[in-house]
Amino acid sequence: IDALMRHRFGRKSEQLDADQFELALEEVEAALSQAELAMNKASKAPCERPRKTNRGALPAHLERIEQTVDIEEKACPCCGGALHQIGEDVAERLDVVPTTFRVLVTRRPRYGCRSCENAVVQAPAPARIVEGGIPTEALIAQVLVSKYADHLPLYRQAQIYARQGIQLDRSTLADWVGRAAWYLRPLRDHILERLRRSERLFADETTAPVLEPGRRKTKTGQIWAYACDDRPWGGSAPPMVAYVYAGDRKTERPEAHLHGFAGILQVDGYGAYAALGRRHQQIRLAFCWAHVRRKFYELAESSPVAADVLRRIASLYAIEDEIRGLSADERRDVRDQRSRPIVDDLYRFLEARGRQVSAKSRLGEA
Known part of the structure; x- marks a missing residue:
């Protein structure tokens, strides 16, 4: 209160006359009331917000099991006359039947001949x-x-x-x-x-722990993934992916998996893919911008150079967002006009910066 008095009148509370003191108390009470009202609103706010509910229609392919909840007496409570239906309320709820095991019993009768008693006939067992x-x-x-x-x-x-x-x-x-x-x-x-046989493929590999029987430990295997999906670019072919296991990460693995492939192969910077491109002229490598971006993203907060590279790459991503779904010719034209200058400028920028930093530093590696 003394602080309020100094701010309002320039004097302490004991130096004020009765009217000034009453006025100061009213201001204090008003401030307290406003604060209390604000606190009450804040505490009630979550309860007063409309509750988010999923009111969408349930899928039509689900089985409908109907039950009718009806009245027992169909006589008018006023006059006793017969009631007739004038409408109904229908509500749907989503139900589930937990996994239920059952036993399928297969019977295969055997038949014999009463005349010769030699032939026994029976249907073969299902595979x-x-x-x-x-x-x-x-x-x-x-x-x-x-x-x-x-x-x-x-x-x-x-x-x-x-x-x-x-x-x-x-x-x-x-x-x-x-x-x-x-x-x-x-x-x-x-x-x-x-x-x-497709024109474009995506390839990647990841490690997988594999049990070694008898050694009570695991070894590191590799799962190679090969995929194609042209739907985002207007293609009509169905998306496909195949996984191939290999016990190691040798260069020969993707070469054996992709024997006979001729087209564009989208990959990361793993050396096996580069060797594959050198050995087979019909394979054209398209390296992944996400892998290029990753190392710069890790340094963006501490390196202005990395942040600048991210900004340039982001402009390429923005162009791709705009042209996704267009025909191949339209996308190529836009990339020639808008994306190519950005990539050429980024190439010159990285060449210049690369001569200024140590190749063994994290930025140099990026």
């Missing part, structure tokens, strides 16, 4: 992915989708099944996966062959 095993094709597909699409390891799947009394060891599930992979391999090879 199975696991001969003599218990899983159906649907169960194996569920295991594969859970493992590779939903990233659910086999040991967790075994725990989920155990909750319903189904005891399946992880090694058993792994055997199912291996057998299913053997059946799916022709499909993978067919997709890879289709990819080799």
Whole structure:
């Protein structure tokens, strides 16, 4: 209060007359009331905001199970006359049926001849992915989708099944996966062959820990991915991707995977791809701007040069956003007119800066 008095009257509270003191108290009370009102509004604000709800229509392909909630007495509560329906309210809710196991029992009757008693006739047993095993094709597909699409390891799947009394060891599930992979391999090879005939491909590889039986440790394997998707550029071909495992990262791997390919190969800076381009003139390498940008992004906060490079690359990304979906000829024309000068200028900029920094520094490596 004394601080307010000095600000309002230039004197302490004990030096004010009665009227001035009353006026000062009113100002203090008014300020406190405004502060209290603001605090109440802030505390109530989250409750007063409209709650976000998903009111979209549920997909039409889902099964509809209808239930009717009706009145018991259909006599008018006023006069006792018969009621007739004048409308209804319909509400839909999304329901789920948890995974339910069931047992498919296959019976194959055997028939014999009463006359000769020599012939025994029986329909052949249906083919199975696991001969003599218990899983159906649907169960194996569920295991594969859970493992590779939903990233659910086999040991967790075994725990989920155990909750319903189904005891399946992880090694058993792994055997199912291996057998299913053997059946799916022709499909993978067919997709890879289709990819080799395309005009443009994307290639990349990543590490994967691989168990070494008997050594109680893992080794590092490589999973190579080859993909094509022309949908963002108006292409009509379906998107495809094939994964190929290899035990190492040697140069011979992509060469064997892409044997017979002729076209544009989009890659990162891995030397195996550069060697592939040198050995096979029909392969034209297109290096990835995202990989170029990554090392400069890591230095952008501490290096003005890296920040400048990012700004130039961002202008290229902006042009690509504008022309995505246009025909190939239209995109090429825009790139010649707008993108090429930016790239040429960036090339000269990097050449000049490259002579000024150490090649062993992080900026020099970038």
